[in-house]
Amino acid sequence: MGMKTKNTYSDAEVGFDIPALPGMDEREIQTPCLVIDLDRFEINLKKMVDDLRPFNVTLRPHAKMHKSVDVARRQLAFNNTVGICCQKVSEAEVFSRAGITDILITNQVCDAAKISRLCGIAQSGCRVTVCVDDLSNVNALATEARRQKTHIHCLVELDCGAGRCGVTEPEQILELALAIDGFSSLTFDGLQAYQGSIQHEKSYEKREEVMGGVISQVNSCVTSLRNAGLSCNVVSGGGTGTFLLEAASGIYTEVQCGSYAFMDADYGRINNQTGQRLDQGQWENALFLLTSVMSTAKTGQAVCDAGLKVQSVDSGLPTIFDRDDIRYVSCSDEHGVIEDKKNKLKLNDKLRLIPGHCDPTCNLHDWYVCVRSGKVESLWPVSARGKAW
């Protein structure tokens, strides 16, 4: 896919419509604002491809994390990358309209209007796959796909421990797979088996142990389907915390990592196989929330302009990049309080925060300001920001 994006900013006001202009110094960027450090981002994209090379799996990066057509295009430029994942129909519409031709919605689509739109995406020439865990939903998908003279691929979602959507029993999986297989407007492709709740577990050994159980659960399901004459061409799952385990399993065919491209403070804290933190040599922090100091009225603290409206703190507060002398200690709607024991910070000083959780943080912003060597190189819109339908 093309790597060039044309951005015109002729009518845009910096500070109202956009936070910066290409060519600016990083310190001129209007804050609070998301910044992608392009050198670091590019290292992450390449590293994931290198990490997966020994294994017989393809990569289908999750676009729910970044919601950016520009990021997705760069991910799809690698040979091993087959398409993207989305989580919502409106999100998939953004990416398919931008020319991406293979999208897996790792979620159930049940509402009639959404099913109709989903089929519309397939109808426009995109290969569309969706997850199912309900027989009536299979019927509804088949009926609408037939009505629109199009075709939908289906994965049966196996709940492998997250306790959310998905079925758990081999007989339920078989029943759904057979139902899908019975409709000419649908294709049974295989299984969605993403263990979301273990991704952020700090201990590698614990993640390995849990994934061991998941992999044998997936193996049983694939075997029982094969015995019924149904083959799983696709077994999809895996996130930044576990993907090497899925990749090495011999049963997963593709991994769905998202956060590796940007990283965040919560993933940074978990350990790899050698006990090393993921943000130390494994993945680069490439996404920053740039913030400015806006009050130094109190001794020992500073207040910055990045609060709850520009970051999600569900997975903890942000950390401050490259500074161990100061600490982000509390957060309100529009402010962050920074402990600054030695009163080093001055009004308008800029800091790079590492967000606690990248996905819901990115979804709060309209723009990524892309910097290289301290200069703004380009602006990428958060194309599917707010596309929650």
Added chain:
Amino acid sequence: MGMKTKNTYSDAEVGFDIPALPGMDEREIQTPCLVIDLDRFEINLKKMVDDLRPFNVTLRPHAKMHKSVDVARRQLAFNNTVGICCQKVSEAEVFSRAGITDILITNQVCDAAKISRLCGIAQSGCRVTVCVDDLSNVNALATEARRQKTHIHCLVELDCGAGRCGVTEPEQILELALAIDGFSSLTFDGLQAYQGSIQHEKSYEKREEVMGGVISQVNSCVTSLRNAGLSCNVVSGGGTGTFLLEAASGIYTEVQCGSYAFMDADYGRINNQTGQRLDQGQWENALFLLTSVMSTAKTGQAVCDAGLKVQSVDSGLPTIFDRDDIRYVSCSDEHGVIEDKKNKLKLNDKLRLIPGHCDPTCNLHDWYVCVRSGKVESLWPVSARGKAW
């Protein structure tokens, strides 16, 4: 101000650009989506005005909560309402461009580009007030206002317990007030004295006790300024949790409530003077996060389509309106898990969630779908959504 808004949706796709169309039934709205129940909303607006009638204070509703020009216009239609509060320059630009002529930014504006834009708002004919807690910032504001041949009103921010921005000592306040008073491009109007950290305290008695201390702190400051020849024409503060205390103080001149218009689950839980919860007879829940059931694959639970990307859970999980038989028990990026012990919920059932915290939840959405008696009456854009600069 005019109450009519012209909305044209000719090119908008329901489910991509907008979540609904006027005339639709509530059950046809695409979810997850914010809904304003107009009857309830209108009761809240009128009740606030009625509650303030016995007191010699004006109302300056905080628009950072709703970020909506349509909501602000309805608030400004009442006689006692003098203008609005904003928290950010880009937010103030949205409201001033929509014709609102009196805006207090309850925050420091320190960055040079932002100061320039702030003066631009004043220059366009809007009365602009900003808070200060730093002498160099006073100088910068004065210089830029003079350069743009305009005028900025200033409040000195008193930190009355939130421990964030603002100064605490009478001599610091006096020094700042005198500095402001010395510039012809600035006017010293008085004090910003908002005690944000006590608003959500459950016990009325505790809130009353803390505000008693704040009110005497404010009184001392006003007296010491008066002794120095500076009068406070404005003492501004108060939120939904405490505004009647500020209103009755005899020293506050205006209150800045925001959440009362919509309410949320966290404010709903706090008690008023008679020990009654604020959501029981005091304020109506008027803002809902409409969600749909998307999986019933597990016995005893359902999964809905409203997770972290459509609500902020910093102040707790949402509650479910008018249902005590089911409970929203956990939240991930795109999903909510609902405990449904009796398996009452069916696929595509819709539920009205009451968000835990309205301000950062509203900031995640592009639209308010306004309903009355189960029908969509209009759509209001979240005009200043994402305006964080």
